[in-house]
Structures are given as structure tokens and as C-alpha cells.
Amino acid sequence: MPKVSSVIVPYATYLRVYEPLAAFPEPERDHWARYARRADRPSYQDELRRSLADLLPTPPVPVPVHESGDAFVLEVEGVLCVCPWRTRLRGWQALEEIGDELPKPVLDAVLPEVVRRQAAQDYERWLSRNPDARPWIRTSTWQVPLHWFVLVSDGERRFDKGSGDIPPMLRYRTPMVQARRRVARALRTLKDAIDEGPLIDGLVDVGRWLEEFHPRSLVELDYGGLVHTLPAGELEDDHSAADVADGIDALRRGDGAAAGTAYGRLVERWRSVRDRRSAN
Numbered sequence: 001m002p003k004v005s006s007v008i009v010p011y012a013t014y015l016r017v018y019e020p021l022a023a024f025p026e027p028e029r030d031h032w033a034r035y036a037r038r039a040d041r042p043s044y045q046d047e048l049r050r051s052l053a054d055l056l057p058t059p060p061v062p063v064p065v066h067e068s069g070d071a072f073v074l075e076v077e078g079v080l081c082v083c084p085w086r087t088r089l090r091g092w093q094a095l096e097e098i099g100d101e102l103p104k105p106v107l108d109a110v111l112p113e114v115v116r117r118q119a120a121q122d123y124e125r126w127l128s129r130n131p132d133a134r135p136w137i138r139t140s141t142w143q144v145p146l147h148w149f150v151l152v153s154d155g156e157r158r159f160d161k162g163s164g165d166i167p168p169m170l171r172y173r174t175p176m177v178q179a180r181r182r183v184a185r186a187l188r189t190l191k192d193a194i195d196e197g198p199l200i201d202g203l204v205d206v207g208r209w210l211e212e213f214h215p216r217s218l219v220e221l222d223y224g225g226l227v228h229t230l231p232a233g234e235l236e237d238d239h240s241a242a243d244v245a246d247g248i249d250a251l252r253r254g255d256g257a258a259a260g261t262a263y264g265r266l267v268e269r270w271r272s273v274r275d276r277r278s279a280n
Contacts (some may be wrong), residue, residue, distance in 0.1 A: 011229055015138040015148050015206070016220040017176070018074050018081035023214035032082045036073045044072070044224070047085060062111055063091035063119050074218065081218055083136045090135050092123035101141070134212050143273060144223065146244060146266065147202035150186045151179040151210075152221050154242035161232060168235055170223040176210065179219040183207040186248050193251040229276050240266060 021029055021036075035041070047070070068087040073080065095116060098107065107116075127133065140148075152172035162168040183203055190200050210219070227235055247262035 010141065011225045012139050012141050013144045013148075013224045013226050014220070014222045015140075015151075016072065016083045016222065017136045017210070017213050018072070018083045018218040018220065019136070019214045020216050021080045021082060023217070024082070031069070032071060032073075032084075033080070035069075035071060036075075036080055036082070041073060042070055044222075047087070060111060060115065062095055062115060063122070064088045076218060079216070083220075085137065086135045089133055090137060090139065092119065092126075093135065094139070095119055095123075134209065136213075138206075138209070142226070142229075142276075143270065144221065144226070144240065145202055146240075147199055147206055148221050149241040149244040150182055150203060150248070151206070151219055152241050153178075153182075153245065154239055157239070157241060159236060161236065162227075168227045168232060170227060170235055170238065172221040172241060174219050176213060176215055176217040176219055180207070180210055183210065189248050189252045226273070229273060234269075234272070238269060240269065243269075 021032060024032060064087055066088070068085040070085045070087075072083040072085075074083075075081070095111075098111070102110070152174050156172045156174050158169070158171050158173070160169040183206065187200065187203050187207070190197075190203070194200070221241075223235075230238070243262045243265045247259045247266075250256070250258035250262060
């Protein structure tokens with residue numbers, strides 16, 4: 001197992017959108033321009049530390065009282081791109097899904113029902129005033145949803161083994177126009193081949209989400225804390241985006257056998273991750 005840092009990292013993966021500064025209205029644009037010049041901008045680990053710290057008080061704080069003013073920042077070919085954390089919004093959305101992740105006795109112990117009910121009421125009131133709100137970051141625990149891999153290509157894969165206290169990293173980045181094009185092509189192929197299913201549903205959902213952003217945005221798929229569950233060799237050999245692309249291309253050609261082979265590689269790889277989840 002790779003060495004884990006001193007911070008306990010949730011086994012979460014992330015799909016992020018970085019929008020160019022020009023996509024933000026004033027005064028938010030000015031805020032992010034000033035923010036990008038800061039030398040003390042928080043890191044990916046800082047975001048995790050803050051979210052975990054909110055669960056320590058009694059009762060826990062499942063959703064921050066105020067929205068985060070932080071973001072991840074990239075500069076690509078001279079264009080400043082920003083991915084706001086929107087921690088409060090994401091917290092509310094995660095609470096809507098947590099009931100499917102934990103047995104009720106465990107859920108009640110971690111987040112009492114009265115806390116969840118109050119948070120849900122707060123979200124409903126907030127959403128009535130902000131009906132068009134959407135997060136720049138999507139999160140998944142203990143897996144990378146297969147439809148996320150459709151957005152990227154193996155050539156955009158970046159892997160770093162890490163060293164010492166620096167954990168390994170596996171990440172993809174692609175231009176928004178490429179991500180949208182791949183979603184559209186994959187949907188046409190899948191609908192012709194299998195009509196319906198969770199992969200199609202997931203692609204339709206993520207495709208609608210991507211349409212909310214500026215066309216010159218960047219899309220990032222990050223293995224995040226999941227790298228801590230995988231031995232270095234398995235992580236280095238993980239080319240799931242290539243397997244997904246091979247499977248869809250095989251379906252496009254009408255080659256069911258090749259599509260099945262690619263799908264088999266994915267199933268075998270991600271079964272080991274699910275087995276670790278069950279062991280915990």
C-alpha cells in the first residue's frame with residue numbers, strides 16, 4: 001500500500017470544471033482575480049481538512065453556515081481559469097444522497113436526523129432564491145463513475161508516483177469542447193447499441209451539467225483520495241479511460257466481442273476497489 005499522509009483522506013474522486021475568469025460576472029470576477037494573486041491559496045488537502053473538521057463538533061455541522069470564498073486556480077496558455085469550491089452547495093447536495101450510502105443506524109449516529117432535517121429545510125429556502133445554482137465540482141466515493149471516463153482520453157492522463165510524504169496522483173484534464181463532443185458521440189453509439197442503462201443515464205446527466213459552463217472551460221477528472229487505496233503498480237497500470245473508449249469504439253463498429261473484452265478489464269479493475277470498500 002502507498003504511504004498515506006498525516007491527514008486522513010476520504011476515498012473520494014472529483015470531476016471539476018475550471019471556467020475562464022471572463023465567465024464570471026462582477027463583482028465575483030474581481031474577487032477571483034484578486035484571489036488568484038494570493039500566495040497562500042489553499043490546496044486540495046486544505047479543502048478536505050475543512051470539511052472533515054466540520055464533522056467534529058457536537059452536533060456536527062454537515063453544511064457550512066457561509067459559502068466558501070475559495071477556489072482552485074489554473075493558468076493555461078495565459079488564460080486564468082477558476083473552479084470555485086461552493087462547499088455549502090455541495091454539502092447540501094451530498095446530504096440528499098447520503099441516505100443511499102449508509103445504513104440508517106450509522107447515518108443517525110454520524111448525522112442525527114434533526115440535523116439532517118434542518119439542513120434540508122435550509123437548502124429548500126436557499127434554492128428558492130437561487131434556482132439556477134450548480135456546483136463546479138462533482139464528487140464520488142470509492143469509485144470513478146464509468147461515464148466520467150467518457151469525457152477524457154488516455155492521452156490526457158497524468159500520473160505521478162509520488163515520493164516520501166507526497167502521495168501519488170492520477171488526473172486527466174481536457175478542454176470543455178472535447179468533453180462535450182465525446183459525450184455526444186458516446187450517447188449516439190450507446191443509444192444505437194443498448195437503448196438504455198445506467199451508463200446512458202449518467203452521460204445524459206453529466207452532459208447537461210457541462211452545458212452550464214463557458215465553452216472555453218477545462219474539465220478535470222481527479223482520482224483524489226482514491227489513490228490511497230490502490231497499490232502503486234495497480235494505479236500506474238490503470239488506463240480506464242482507454243478501456244471505456246475502446247469499448248465504445250467497438251460498439252460503434254458492431255464488434256460485441258471486443259466491447260465485452262474492454263468491459264471485462266474495467267469490471268476486474270474496479271472490483272478490487274469495491275472489495276476494499278466492503279473490507280472497511
